[in-house]
Amino acid sequence: MSMKEVASWALNVCHARGVQFADCRIVDERQRGLATKNGKVGHAADSQSLGIGIRVLADGAWGFAATEDLARQGVELTAGQAVEIARASARVKQHDVRLAPEKAYTDDWTSPYQIDPFSISVEQNLDLLMKIDAELRAVQGITLAETNMNFRRYEQWYYSSDGADIHQVKYTTGAGYAAFAFAGAEIHKRSYPTSFGGQWQDRGYELIHELKLLENARRIAEECVALHRADQCPEGKFDIILDSSQLGLQIHESIGHPIELDRVLGMEANFAGTSFLTLEKLRKLKYGSELVNVVADARPEHGPGLGTFKYDDEGVPAQCTPIISHGLFTGYLTSRETAATVGLERSGGTVRGEGWNRLPMIRMTNVSILPGENKLSPEELIASTDHGIFFQTNRSWSIDDKRYNFQFGTEIGWEIKGGKLGRMLKNPSYSGITTEFWNSMDAICSREHWTLWGTPNCGKGQPQQVMGTGHGASPARFRGVKVGTAYKGN
Amino acid sequence: MLTKDKAQGTFDRVKKFSTADEIELLISGGRNALTRFANNTIHQNVAEENYVLSVRSVFEGRTARATTNRFDDESVRRCVLASEDLARVQAQDPDLLPVAGPEALSEGPAVGRAFVETAGITPADRAEGVAKIVQVAKRENLTTAGIYATSVSVEAVLNSRGLCAYHTQTSAEISVTMLAPDSSGWQKANSPDVRNLNPVALAEIAARKARESAAPQEQAPGRYTAILEPAAVLDLCGFMFWDWGGQAILDERSFLNNRIATQLFGNNVTIFDDVYHALQSGAPFDGEGVRRQRVELVEHGVPKRLVYARGTAERMRKSEHTAKVGPVEVTGHGLPLPNEIGEIPLNIVFAPPPEPKTVEQMVANTERGVLITRLWYIREVDPYEKILTGMTRDGTFYVEGGKVRHGIRNFRFNQSLIDMLKNVEEMGHPVRASGEESFDMVVPAMKVKGFNFTEVTKF
Structure with missing residues (x-):
């Protein structure tokens, strides 16, 4: 049986029961996770999951049901359940759901990759991880070393009652490591290439080759141990420079989430929260300084980010939406439903579900800050800073439920004095109010220092869905930022 | 629902395909439904049924896991093979224990946490509950958002030494946010028995908080x-209990390193882990099928004991930390192997x-x-x-x-x-x-x- 036939069983039931719209996604997902800890295999695991999720719009309300049973009876029963659920939803509504129009596409797309990560032997992968582990633990003072490598193949068939027929395959690769040093009353940690399990992209094994994992292990371990001798990050207002991975997370939390139109419209109020970016602020709010240009770009030409695809999970083609243009707030992340609600002609194509058994919803794609147009290296940026602090690699992150007040901590900091990197600082943190912070940005490094980071662990929705998002960034400077609050009084 | 007999039948098929020295099967899954509302409207409403089988193969100090949600013979065979392939290529770990014997699941108090009243909740029932919450919101000129969720779940651990642990339970949860122009209020409740949840009472409290925190x-x-x-x-x-396993001490990533048996908290703080407590939830066995014990974690402000998976307890007894951590005993708090974390107490009960x-x-x-x-x-x-x-x-x-x-x-x-x-x-x-x-x-x-x-x- 073909996946198209399986989908037709579902769509036929929906049609027979008089729904206004239905779509279904069949997903076949394969994952491999390998990890080591202190010279041993931490875990080695493969997993596969296959099933169908059916979404229907009936009586002006949504229903969704999913099953792993792809036999005809199971699929038809599940489609009937989705219709029953939609009709139950319709008992508590204020108005009928409307969808922004979208053409029904037929297409087949695979994310570009050079080396199928599943073709590399487990022995080879574990050998690399063990070598990194040994390098980390060769540094005296390292008390815990953890490494990881993860691969995913995500194959999806999308069909709709409008006639969409889209097949997409995505490969994801991620790898990284962390060293810990416990001594006295302090535990310090250094991660590479960044925290959250390292770097993740929608690519093949070639990413592993490019990350220079082993080459950086000794330095990372030495920095971790050295943090025990470092001075405490001072408190006060400073000019700060964020490395590109920390800036990526700053974008994620203080731009990516507040621009989700479902949040703005109150649909996430019970859990993830709402947003300060209410509708009247569009094209009026000065979100950042003139140098702040941010896009939400799911198109493959943006790069192999975790938010890259050719069509979203409503069958809408990937797009590039200007979010902040020369500091002005210019766009939201939208779905077919939310676009119609606010009177847009078309969805921005940002809807994704974690798997076959989750309802697709608005998710960040690749929300990236564009690099500076004038050539500027991190070294030149530091050289032009008289007195400041350089923050590297996220350690803690928190922001309020409207996305105004944030606080971030990083694993390591460096004092900048007279245009030069000086002493190492431990426990660095900074905090602020979103728009004040972005308006204080006065320099950003150019394209050659821009990295498209992957955030594999973005949580949203009930039941909670974990999604990968992409964030391109290059190091940038912010003036007069509050530093050190995290340890104030502790 | 996946019954104990079906779990046993699945394990028999897993064994048929296995060439490992030892094998362990975890089965989990069930039926979950969640009605989500916002702006006084049900805007998302979902249901799913899914089960996974997860096979762990063991060859002389080597182990790995493979998981699938396909229960047909060919998928089960591929899953067993995948776990064996992943296990075989590893270096031998002399600390890896054999799978737990049936004695690890000793007799213990019964935990009855499956309620037909919860299992029988329909989409229409949930919509009715949400409608009552919306009525409160409208009466108060508020906007409400939240969830009403129900589930029936199953967990089973079976292994080649004859251990067979099976648990099924239900769960119901309601969470309500009430929004006013410049304020909000919230309440949430969860119970295996849906009859313990009162959507109107939760809505009334959330509404009062929204009203009273205005301006x-x-x-x-x-x-x-x-x-x-x-x-x-x-x-x-919740942030401290991830540090309460023996493995966290061995890894020196716990805030309890060098602090067990010291007066860390106030004298008025006593904490247990007790899956058998009447207000608790979950299975009475851990990820290896070992029966969970009631453990006094903190006595009058003094961290007293840690929790241990089988392997962690063995490693702790041989480690330099052993003299500083109190009694070292297997407590039935292990996560499914292989894993890096070890164990966690998940059934926390503060003493009154x-x-x-x-x-x-x-x-x-x-x-x-x-x-x-x-x-x-x-x-x-x-x-x-x-x-x-x-x-x-x-x-x-x-x-x-x-x-x-x-x-x-x-x-x-x-x-x-x-x-x-x-x-x-x-x-x-x-x-x-x-x-x-x-x-x-x-x-x-x-x-x-x-x-x-x-x-x-x-x-």
Whole structure:
């Protein structure tokens, strides 16, 4: 049986029961996770999951049901359940759901990759991880070393009652490591290439080759141990420079989430929260300084980010939406439903579900800050800073439920004095109010220092869905930022 | 529902395909449904049925796991083969134990947590519950958002030494947010038995909090006496139990390293892990099928015991830490192998104080303080001093002269959890509480002196 036939069983039931719209996604997902800890295999695991999720719009309300049973009876029963659920939803509504129009596409797309990560032997992968582990633990003072490598193949068939027929395959690769040093009353940690399990992209094994994992292990371990001798990050207002991975997370939390139109419209109020970016602020709010240009770009030409695809999970083609243009707030992340609600002609194509058994919803794609147009290296940026602090690699992150007040901590900091990197600082943190912070940005490094980071662990929705998002960034400077609050009084 | 017989039948098929020295099968899954509402409308409404089988193969000190949600013979065969292929290529680990024998699942108290009333809830029933919540919102000129979820789940562990552990249970959960133009209120409850949940009562409390916190005033950050409702207590305390396993000590990533048997918290703090407690939930066995024990984690402020998976207990006995960690015994808190974490106590129960106080009594006894409904986006700032940051949310009030005076703008805090549990002045009677940052617990409301609020946000 073909996946198209399986989908037709579902769509036929929906049609027979008089729904206004239905779509279904069949997903076949394969994952491999390998990890080591202190010279041993931490875990080695493969997993596969296959099933169908059916979404229907009936009586002006949504229903969704999913099953792993792809036999005809199971699929038809599940489609009937989705219709029953939609009709139950319709008992508590204020108005009928409307969808922004979208053409029904037929297409087949695979994310570009050079080396199928599943073709590399487990022995080879574990050998690399063990070598990194040994390098980390060769540094005296390292008390815990953890490494990881993860691969995913995500194959999806999308069909709709409008006639969409889209097949997409995505490969994801991620790898990284962390060293810990416990001594006295302090535990310090250094991660590479960044925290959250390292770097993740929608690519093949070639990413592993490019990350220079082993080459950086000794330095990372030495920095971790050295943090025990470092001075405490001072408190006060400073000019700060964020490395590109920390800036990526700053974008994620203080731009990516507040621009989700479902949040703005109150649909996430019970859990993830709402947003300060209410509708009247569009094209009026000065979100950042003139140098702040941010896009939400799911198109493959943006790069192999975790938010890259050719069509979203409503069958809408990937797009590039200007979010902040020369500091002005210019766009939201939208779905077919939310676009119609606010009177847009078309969805921005940002809807994704974690798997076959989750309802697709608005998710960040690749929300990236564009690099500076004038050539500027991190070294030149530091050289032009008289007195400041350089923050590297996220350690803690928190922001309020409207996305105004944030606080971030990083694993390591460096004092900048007279245009030069000086002493190492431990426990660095900074905090602020979103728009004040972005308006204080006065320099950003150019394209050659821009990295498209992957955030594999973005949580949203009930039941909670974990999604990968992409964030391109290059190091940038912010003036007069509050530093050190995290340890104030502790 | 996947019955015990079907689980056994699946294991028989797994064995047929296995060439490993030993094999273990985990089965989990069930039926989940969740009705989600916002703007006084059901806007998302989902249901799923899914089961996974997860095979762990063992060859002389080597082990790995493969998982699938396909139960046909060919998929099971491929899953077994995948776990064997992953296991075979590893270096031998001399510390890896054989799979647990059936004696590990010794007799223990029964836990009856499957209720037909919960299993029988339909989409229409959930819609009716939501409609009642919306009625409260409309009556109060508020907007409501939340969830009403029900599930039937199964967990089973079977292995080639004859262990067979099986648990099924139901769960029901309602969470309600009420939104006013410049304020909000929130309540949440969870129980295996849907009859313990009252959507209208939750909606009324959330509505009252939204109403009473309207026109919030800005209060300067600083140290205040904080009255934390149970959900706020659990969301903070949840961050420390990840450090309570023996493996965390061995890895030297726990804030309890060098602190077991010291007076770390106040004398009034006693904490158990007890899956058998009437207000608790979950299976009475761990990820290897070992029966869970009731463990006294903290006695009068002194961390007394850790929890242990089988392998961790063996490693601890041979380690340099063993003399400093109290009794070392297998407690049935292990996660499915292989894993890096080891074990976690997930059934936390705080002991009731000799003289429990209601939140109202705590307010009446407070000259100047902050009453907190709920916390949000809590993250660890410092792993050893256990400094946590986060925000208040959905009902934060200024207390003065023994009375709740008005709503205030939400605070950011940077608070050491250790210091917080040193500074508990009053406690309520422990209740089953649900939050968003941690697992459900049986916790009291707490009045804490000197809570460290460092910043204030704009709402």
